[in-house]
Amino acid sequence: MINTIPEVKRKFDVEVVRNDFPILKRQINGKQLVYLDNAATTQKPQTVIDALTHYYTYDNANIHRGLYFLSEFATEQYENARLKVKEFINALSASEIIFVKGATEAINLVATSLCRNNFFNEGDEIIVSNMEHHANIVPWQLMSDRKNVKLKVIPINDNGELNIDAFISLISEKTKIVSVVHISNALGTVNPIKKIIEIAHSYNIPVLIDGAQAIPHVKVDVQELDADFYVFSGHKVFGPTGIGVLYGKTEYLEMMPPYQGGGDMIRTVTFEKTTFDDIPKKFEAGTPNIAGGIGLGASIDYLNQFDRDELKKYEDNLLKYATEQLSAVDGLRIIGTAKEKSSVISFIIEGIHPYDIGTIIDTDGIAIRTGHHCAQPVMRRFNVPATARASLCFYNTKEEIDKLVVGLNKVKKMFA
Numbered sequence: 129m130i131n132t133i134p135e136v137k138r139k140f141d142v143e144v145v146r147n148d149f150p151i152l153k154r155q156i157n158g159k160q161l162v163y164l165d166n167a168a169t170t171q172k173p174q175t176v177i178d179a180l181t182h183y184y185t186y187d188n189a190n191i192h193r194g195l196y197f198l199s200e201f202a203t204e205q206y207e208n209a210r211l212k213v214k215e216f217i218n219a220l221s222a223s224e225i226i227f228v229k230g231a232t233e234a235i236n237l238v239a240t241s242l243c244r245n246n247f248f249n250e251g252d253e254i255i256v257s258n259m260e261h262h263a264n265i266v267p268w269q270l271m272s273d274r275k276n277v278k279l280k281v282i283p284i285n286d287n288g289e290l291n292i293d294a295f296i297s298l299i300s301e302k303t304k305i306v307s308v309v310h311i312s313n314a315l316g317t318v319n320p321i322k323k324i325i326e327i328a329h330s331y332n333i334p335v336l337i338d339g340a341q342a343i344p345h346v347k348v349d350v351q352e353l354d355a356d357f358y359v360f361s362g363h364k365v366f367g368p369t370g371i372g373v374l375y376g377k378t379e380y381l382e383m384m385p386p387y388q389g390g391g392d393m394i395r396t397v398t399f400e401k402t403t404f405d406d407i408p409k410k411f412e413a414g415t416p417n418i419a420g421g422i423g424l425g426a427s428i429d430y431l432n433q434f435d436r437d438e439l440k441k442y443e444d445n446l447l448k449y450a451t452e453q454l455s456a457v458d459g460l461r462i463i464g465t466a467k468e469k470s471s472v473i474s475f476i477i478e479g480i481h482p483y484d485i486g487t488i489i490d491t492d493g494i495a496i497r498t499g500h501h502c503a504q505p506v507m508r509r510f511n512v513p514a515t516a517r518a519s520l521c522f523y524n525t526k527e528e529i530d531k532l533v534v535g536l537n538k539v540k541k542m543f544a
């Protein structure tokens with residue numbers, strides 16, 4: 129039985145919600161932790177930690193194959209988690225939910241499997257955008273080395289928004305798939321993915337959406353979007369590391385060959401020939417991350433307590449506040465100023481390397497990310513080697529933004 133989504137939602141109160149996340153009480157360097165690296169990974173509520181501990185303490189057994197109580201119970205919980213994901217993103221069927229390690233593995237699975245299927249012919253093209261994470265560039269390149277398939281890149285303007293006219297002009301009879309990010313981890317841009325999907329579908333081209341940064345911040349309905357593939361990672365949505373989701377429409381998953389071979393994905397095996405199980409099992413070779421799946425289910429339960437629109441409103445207000453406060457820091461330039469943005473502020477401060485910013489404010493317990501954010505083409509587009517990035521979540525507060533600003537001014541004084 130899957131947990132029913134509560135009809136009466138829990139009222140959002142940031143101070144109460146912060147108590148759900150034990151790590152937020154931690155002191156770092158003698159200071160209260162200010163965690164502003166949520167785009168890298170989100171913190172875990174106690175309920176997710178408890179689900180993992182409970183599973184290993186009381187329910188641990190391998191799934192799908194055992195005919196004893198514990199194995200059947202572990203199987204039920206794991207498959208229950210698949211149902212929770214199905215409902216969370218409104219997939220048509222639970223068999224369209226493939227558990228993988230994370231967004232990276234999901235894209236590798238699609239690229240590799242399509243390549244094996246002769247989906248691509250010599251000279252075909254894949255459209256990605258200039259703001260992709262390396263996870264949505266490198267798997268296609270690995271595959272294109274084998275098939276001589278070319279990547280075409282949708283350009284972005286100085287605000288970090290996709291040029292949709294340029295996208296349309298990139299489409300040709302050689303375009304086989306469009307693979308774009310929903311929300312950019314480096315810029316915070318929210319892309320018009322519904323429009324992109326509509327345009328691609330008008331040419332009968334399937335679309336993969338990298339939802340790694342979107343899923344913790346916005347409601348996703350894969351049927352409403354009509355996405356052909358949608359991928360995300362559990363650890364960015366308050367769940368454990370090592371678990372993620374590939375959603376694919378049945379028509380694609382059924383025509384795609386397996387990604388990896390081994391136990392649990394077969395129907396019959398002889399030395400001459402193997403036949404494969406149906407989806408999703410066809411894509412889940414070997415013992416999966418059982419605890420991870422159950423933990424991801426618990427993170428979905430956690431989010432389902434709230435009205436997601438209320439969380440989004442809070443996060444959008446916090447982003448607005450942070451943008452205003454950071455913009456007031458002398459010499460600070462925000463990289464990524466799209467009209468539609470979510471939760472991420474990338475910035476540089478004139479004359480100070482982002483690594484110095486990150487290292488100095490860490491002494492005050494403030495955790496931000498510095499570097500190229502696995503998005504080197506974006507850095508090149510804006511002519512910067514790296515940025516500092518504060519990424520927000522609903523458990524962050526205005527007081528934490530104020531502490532970040534104090535920290536940045538301290539850095540500036542040190543370099544004056």
Ligand SMILES: Cc1ncc(COP(=O)(O)O)c(C=O)c1O
Binds near residue numbers: 168231263312502
């Ligand atoms: C937009 C985007 N796509 C893909 C990934 C890869 O996620 P993972 O490392 O969890 O596979 C990330 C991680 O930062 C990301 O931000």
